[in-house]
Amino acid sequence: MTTNSSPSEPRHPIRVVTERTGLSPDVLRAWERRYGAVNPARGEGRHRLYSDDDIRRLTLLVRAIQAGRSVASVVALPPEELGRLVAEDGEQGVEARTPAQAYLAQGMGAIHDLTPALLEATLRRAVLSLGIPEFLGKVLVPMIEKVGEVWHAGELGVAHEHAATAAMERLLGWLLRELAPGGGAPRLLMATPAGERHGLGALIAAVSAAVDGWHVTWLGADLPALEIAAAARRDLPDLVGLSIAIPKGSGALPRELADLRKALSIDTPLLLGGRGASAMPATEGIIMVRDLPHWHVLLRTHRPTHRWSS
Amino acid sequence: MTTNSSPSEPRHPIRVVTERTGLSPDVLRAWERRYGAVNPARGEGRHRLYSDDDIRRLTLLVRAIQAGRSVASVVALPPEELGRLVAEDGEQGVEARTPAQAYLAQGMGAIHDLTPALLEATLRRAVLSLGIPEFLGKVLVPMIEKVGEVWHAGELGVAHEHAATAAMERLLGWLLRELAPGGGAPRLLMATPAGERHGLGALIAAVSAAVDGWHVTWLGADLPALEIAAAARRDLPDLVGLSIAIPKGSGALPRELADLRKALSIDTPLLLGGRGASAMPATEGIIMVRDLPHWHVLLRTHRPTHRWSS
DNA sequence: ATAAGCTTGACAAATGCTGTACAACGAACG
């Protein structure tokens, strides 16, 4: 369909390249002059014009450098080899120690020492330094997984695990309160169905939604369908979200969900996510959430039309 | 409904186009004269009449330029190719409005409405979403600059400015408290010297240090040298930091600084930063801080040798 | 008649380019 949009066609001014690669104009010119990293064409008034290929190559270079390699060691590589290198580095964790990892290590130390107050303070510092999205992805979720591992290996007692979970839940509750938006925000009702006593996953989803501007009502964990439905009648949410950690395709859970679906207003979407959700049989009227990115997409999709109260 | 409402029908006067595209009449005429970006028909007297197609094309041009492209490089493109380019830029990271900018706009709105509580809540959400470093660099500092501009332009009253400043100071104080690390952390004493009543800059530096793991004691603004020295004798900091916003190379300030330097323990470094610091004469025993990155470097340099309490 | 629009010409701020220099950092080295 295209006349002349070949990837080697020069058409991007330097400004666009800085936006897309994150490199400053100075660096772009320096790399060109010193290493000949790219060879952009020139326009009328001697302005640089980069091709799509140029941009791709620069992006790869940036990734390779972020993985800890030196500039000089990668600028000379031919494209294919560069791509291979970056792919490899992506698989391995070649990265140095990021702040997030430092917080993670510090938090694990606090868990081992059974000092929940210190753990909570550490998590709090981590949130404030990194921002919620990065905190959730690079500190909290890895920490939960790690605690699970270490606990199964017998290196931690039940007390440790419970104390850590409680501290995390306190922290997430705090975030939820701090994030409470003003009126006019879309409303989300979040809970965990009867039989599911682990609320961490649901809380993480709740906080993620709050960052996106939702007003979240957190009901708690292990709630019977009727309780949730009653709360929904009072709260009138635009969306109801549930999360289950333990896969329970059988048992009382499917029944609970069906009851809840029936008790809810028909036009209120009901979403189900969490690690155990994938094992659930598909059910009419219940939307499955695969993972956190998918959750954000669904939130955006089901957001009611704007009604700004000025 | 009508017979002749084709999108290429010329019917909009230049005023309408100005409002719909955000371009000034001068720019519209200049683009036409210099590049022939559009070719509006003329009415009875020689007034321009733009078609819907013209407006759509101009809107696309604006978007392309916002994405970093030069005017000259896009005005000549045929419509389809222009559309493709804009779509492509939108997909890539060249977003029109980042979350940080959204928070900034929201906060400025709260300032205009003189609702400090709303401003504080907005700032709080911004910190939690973005993390402190990005928040300071992309929301708070731009906001302070913007408030200064708008205030000088007379669009805001003193009340607005004071309310906004107070809200920002409350927020930074809150951050300082939340970030307070445990024992064993390096200690920083932060204040503003006598005659300098603006504490925002110092607070920003204080919070930045707290993120780096320092225990910060914030004394407040407008403090005589003797007070600061007395506090230092009690607090025993590893570092004393001052910040001045207003350049005052002459006056009482140099004297104050010299007094403080003499009253402090000789091995306690004394750092001076802020917008007004560059105008100060270099002084023996006082380290000048150029900007925030430099501040972080100096913090790392003067950090006492590690003594982790396990 | 006052405001808005037109044309032409000119100016100045922004942006990009080149070349040089400097500063921070880590590694090699005496």
Place this chain on the structure above:
DNA sequence: CGTTCGTTGTACAGCATTTGTCAAGCTTAT
């Protein structure tokens, strides 16, 4: 252990191009 050197990002000055804005004088519209 301090010094030196190579690497790499950033800053600055001088110049060219691009591009937004303004002024002056005139015409048209409400």
